Amino acid sequence: MTAQAVLTSQLKPHQEKPNFIIKVPKGTRDLSPQQMVVREKILEKIIGCFKRHGARGLDTPAFELTETLTEKYEDTFGLMYDLKDQGGELLSLRYDLTVPFARYLAMNKLKKMKRYQVGKVWRRESPALVQGRYREFCQCDFDIAGEFDPMIPDAECLKIMCEILSGLQLGDFLIKVNDRRIVDGIFAVCGVPEDRFRTICSSMDKLDKMSWEDVRHEMVAEKGLAPEVADGIGEYAQCHGGISLIEELSKDPRLSQSQLALQGLGDLKLLFEYLTLFGIAEKISFDLSLARGLDYYTGVIYEAVLLQSPGQAGKEALNVGSVAAGGRYDGLVAQFDPKGHRVPCVGLSIGVERIFCLVEQKMKASGEKVRTTETQVFVATPQQNFLRERLKLIAELWDAGIKAEMLYKNNPKLLTQLHYCEKTDIPLMVIIGEQEQREGVIKLRSVASREEVIINRESLVAEIQKRLS
C-alpha cells in the first residue's frame, strides 16, 4: 500500500488548487481484499477459541472520556490520540481494550464476567514504523473478571494462548511468565525507592529489545538509580527457568525478605501445577526479565514470543517478538468504582498485526492463492441482446441464496466472460443463448473441466444446488 500521488485538488474549481498527497495517515493502512481474507481467517480461529472457553462478546466505543484513560498507561508504548476540543466532552481514542472493559464492569456494577472483544486500538508510537507495528491496530482480548480461587482463571488464559498459537501454526513459541509482585519484591530488596518502581519497571520491560547493559545504563544514567542497585536487579533479571527456579527463589535469603515476592512465588508454583495438568508446562518459562509496560498489572504477567523455526541449521532459536500478552490486574475496576469495590481480573491480548504479517509472508512464500470472492455461479451469454434474460436468471439464483455474478455489460464477449470466471475461480457457468431460449433449456458449464451439460430451464436452481452441495 505504498501508492501515493500528488493531487491537484479539484474540489473547488474556482479556488486556487492546492497540491496535496493522497495517502493514509502515518502508521495506518488499508487492508486489501486479499489481506481481509487472511485477516478474517485469523480472527475466526481466535474468536473460535474464545468461544470454546465460554466467553461472551462485548463492544465499547472507539473513544472514551479522556479522564477514563489517563494514568492507566506508562509512556512505554507511545501516546494517546486525543480528540480536538470541539465544545463538549474531552475524548481520546482507546489505547487498549482492557481499560474500557474495566470501565464497563464498574459502570454496570458487574462482579463477574468472562468476555472477549475484538477491535482496533490506537497508539501514537514515537519510533519509526517497524514490521508489524502500527499506530492503528487490531487487538483480540479475552478476560475473566471475578473473585475466584487462585490461579485457575490465570491458568486458563495461558491455555488459551497456547491453543491459539498452536492453532494458527506459526511455528514454535514460548510463553514467558513472571509476577508483578516478584518484580516489585526484587526492586524492594535491591533498594529501589518505592516511587520509582513503575519507571524502573518500564526500563526493565525493554529487556527483550535491549541488552542488560543498555537497560542498566538507562536505569542509572537516565533514571538516576545507584549502580549497585541496578546491578542487584540485574542479577535477578537475567534468571529464567521452571519450577526449580521458583523453589530456589523461594529460599533466596534476600528475595524471601519480601512478603510480596513470596506471595508471587507461591502463586506461580500453583500456576505451574495447573499448567502441567493442562499439558502445556513445557511451553512456559518463568522469566524474571519480564516486566510488562502497562501500569495496571498487579500479579501474574505473561508474554508469548515466537521462536524462529528450527531446521535453519546452526541458528539458535530466535525471539521474533511478542505476539500475545496479558496478566492479572486486580485493582483497575476499583479505580472506576465510586466505593472502590475491587473486581479482580486476569486476561490476555492477541496482537493480530504481527501474526497477520507472518501468515501473509508464509502464504506469499508458498505461493498459495487466495480467493477474495465466494461467487459460485456466473451467468453468461454468447449472444447479443440477452441482458434481460441474464437479469431474470441471476435474480432467480440470488433469490435461491446462490452466490452469482454477471458482467455489467449489455453485450459482453463470451471470451471476456470465460476469462472473468477463470481469473476469479468461479466454479460454475450458466449460459443462455438463442438456441437455449428456444428450447427452454440452459447450458451449465464447469469452468475447471470445461464440461458442459444441458438442463431444463425450470430445474436450474435445483441442479446448481445439487452440484454445489
Add this chain to the structure above:
Amino acid sequence: MTAQAVLTSQLKPHQEKPNFIIKVPKGTRDLSPQQMVVREKILEKIIGCFKRHGARGLDTPAFELTETLTEKYEDTFGLMYDLKDQGGELLSLRYDLTVPFARYLAMNKLKKMKRYQVGKVWRRESPALVQGRYREFCQCDFDIAGEFDPMIPDAECLKIMCEILSGLQLGDFLIKVNDRRIVDGIFAVCGVPEDRFRTICSSMDKLDKMSWEDVRHEMVAEKGLAPEVADGIGEYAQCHGGISLIEELSKDPRLSQSQLALQGLGDLKLLFEYLTLFGIAEKISFDLSLARGLDYYTGVIYEAVLLQSPGQAGKEALNVGSVAAGGRYDGLVAQFDPKGHRVPCVGLSIGVERIFCLVEQKMKASGEKVRTTETQVFVATPQQNFLRERLKLIAELWDAGIKAEMLYKNNPKLLTQLHYCEKTDIPLMVIIGEQEQREGVIKLRSVASREEVIINRESLVAEIQKRLS
C-alpha cells in the same frame, strides 16, 4: 446502559480526589453480550448478501487526513470529529465509508472494484439523541466502481437493499428513488441560482422529517429563495409514482427544458425496466422529494424506509425512518486523482443501528431468549478435591475442539454447578467423583432431561461429539 456513578478517583491516593462521572461519551454506547449476539446475527445476514453478489472485503483506517474528508459533506448530518493537533498530520475520524473507498480507489489506481465494508463511522450530530441515532454508529456498505453499461449496477444495488430488508424480516418497506440530475433540473427550471443548488438540496432532504410548509419556510426565510421559486420546487417535490410519472415528467414542458433532468429521467426509465426483471419494481417508488444530504451524489439516489406493519387497523402505513440509502457518485474518485481520472461508482449503505433497535424491540416483545455463550459441555464434580481431575478433563475437551466450561473454584457445590448450567443453557454435563474415578468412568448428564448415563473415561470425547452432532 444508563448506569452512572460519581467516582471518587483513587488513582493517586496522595492527590486531591476529584469527583467524576463514569460514563461513555455522549452519543456512544457499549454493546452488551446480549446485544452483540443480535448485532452479529444482523451483520451476518447483511454480509452474506454482499458476498452473494460477489463483493470483496476492504478495511480502511478509522481516521483519515482531514483534507481527505473536507468539502465532501453538507452539514446536514452533523460535524466531523477532528483529532487534536499533537504534532503531526491533521486527522479526522471518518464520517462514512464512501469517501475512504473513493480515496482507496484513487490511491491504488483501481478502475473497477466491487467491495463491501463494515465499520464504525462518527458524526457529531447536533440534535439530542433520538431513538437509534448515535454519534458512533456502524455502517455496512456495498459499492460497485467502474465504467459499465447504464443502470445495471444501480439496479443490483436496489436488488441488494430488497434482499437484505426482506431477509431481516423487518416488515414492509419501500425504496424511494430519484436522480440528482432531476433534482438539479427542477432547481434550474424553477430559477434557483446554481451556487445555491446544494444548500437548497439539503433543505429538500428534510422533507421526510418536516412538512413542505416548513421546508419552504427554510428555503425562503433562512436561505433567501424567492417565494415563487420555492413554490415552483414544491409543485414537483410533492410528486411520487412509478413509470407513468417518469413518462409524464419527460413530457413536462418546463422540466424537459433541462437536458440534465431528461438524462436522469431516461436512466430511471431503464432502471425501472431492470427492477421489473428483478421482480422488485413494486417495492420502488419514484419520489421527487428525495434529495439525499450528501454532496457527492451525481445520478440515481435512493433511500429505503420501513412502513409500519399493517394489521394495526385504521392506521395508515407510516414512515418509521430510513434504514438504508445510497446512490451514484461518478465524480468523487476523480477528486482524489492527480489527473482527475473518473471512476464512476454506485453504492448503498445499511444503517445497522436502526435495524438493530427494531430487532431488539421485536425480540423483547416476543420474550425470545438469547444465549450469549456457545458452551456445549460443563465439567462438574459432586465432591471435594477434584479440581485437578476437572482441569485434566476440561483440557481434553478443549483440545478436541469442544466448547467447555467449569467453575473457577477448588470445591464448588454441585447445586451451584447445576444452576450455572441451567442459567446459561449448557446442554451437557460431565460429572466426575470418587466412584467414577475408581471405576474409570464418567457420568454424562443431559441438563434439560436430567437423564444420566455412565460411559468409559476413554470414550468421553467421542461420546460427546456423537451427542453434539
